[in-house]
Amino acid sequence: MIKKGIILAGGTGSRMSPLTKAVNKQLLPIYDKPLIFYPLSVLMLAKIRNILIIVNKGQLEQYKKILPNGKNLGIKITYAEQTKPKGLPDAFVVGEKFIGKDNVSLILGDNFFYGQSFSKKLIECSRLKKGAKVLLYKVSNPQNYGVAKINKNRKILSIKEKPKKYFSDLAITGLYFFDNKVVNYSKKLKPSKRGEVEITDLLNKYKSNGKLKADFIGRGGAWLDTGTIDDFYKTSAFVSSIENRQGLKIACLEEIALNNKWISRKSINDSIKFYGKCLYSEYLKKLK
DSSP states (O other): OOOEEEEEOOSOOGGGTTGGGTSOGGGSEETTEETTHHHHHHHHHTTOOEEEEEEETTOHHHHHHHOSSSGGGTSEEEEEEESSOOOTTHHHHHTHHHHTTSOEEEEETTEEEEOTTHHHHHHHHTTOOSSEEEEEEEOSOGGGSEEEEEOTTOBEEEEEESOSSOOOSEEEEEEEEEOTTHHHHHHTOOOOTTSSOOHHHHHHHHHHTTOEEEEEOOTTOEEEEOOSHHHHHHHHHHHHHHHHHHSOOTTOHHHHHHHTTSSOHHHHHHHHHHHOSSHHHHHHHTOO
16 A cells, blocks of 8 residues: 655746746646645545655745644645756656655546546555556547557557657546656656656666556546646636535545544544634535
């Protein structure tokens, strides 16, 4: 069972400038919550309680204002600063001490996931013991993503990054599950032409050893990237529509923690005091 998770919340957010000149992208709002709540909720739904958040140098205090240490959620949150973006696999180099001898999950801080049976899928993936597993999502514009071809046993046969000609319509999402070999594999990767180590090269290392498998976000589930301002507003509109229609919140961290029996009602009351008078607090008051 994977018990440790990393949220990669660095990057410059250049496509959302000037908004990101003063505030890290993952702290900007997706409807009624900061973006960072959404990837954190995914790890919590996977029953992962020990979490490292990697942030840009100089932005640590911004995060600690909203997510100090995780104690109020029954989890442990620690932070690491990244001097500059060096590619996704660098998260395992930065987080080497945190990972130790354990397996680990990585989720990108700007990815949004939603689905009725998604929690069950996450728990299944977190049972990984050896190799690596990625989540795939069928898309209509595969030329914009890294995509994969698989066999009937869901083993990945080949991967291509943003193919110009049709190769596959199964996009590799920003949620990964790895065994402990990921640290050494990542340390040996060489930067690509753009000067960063590439997640595709890391996945291909597992694939070459026959240890890379896939699972799917099923039909009716959602995977959204928030890389641009338009993507941000589309995701916000999606969350607003679901929450206002159903009266339930997506990525309510306290609700997930309470359902997991990690916290008590007292912790909910403490969170209400922390957030103050707002709609999020009003929702917390309704939790049993």
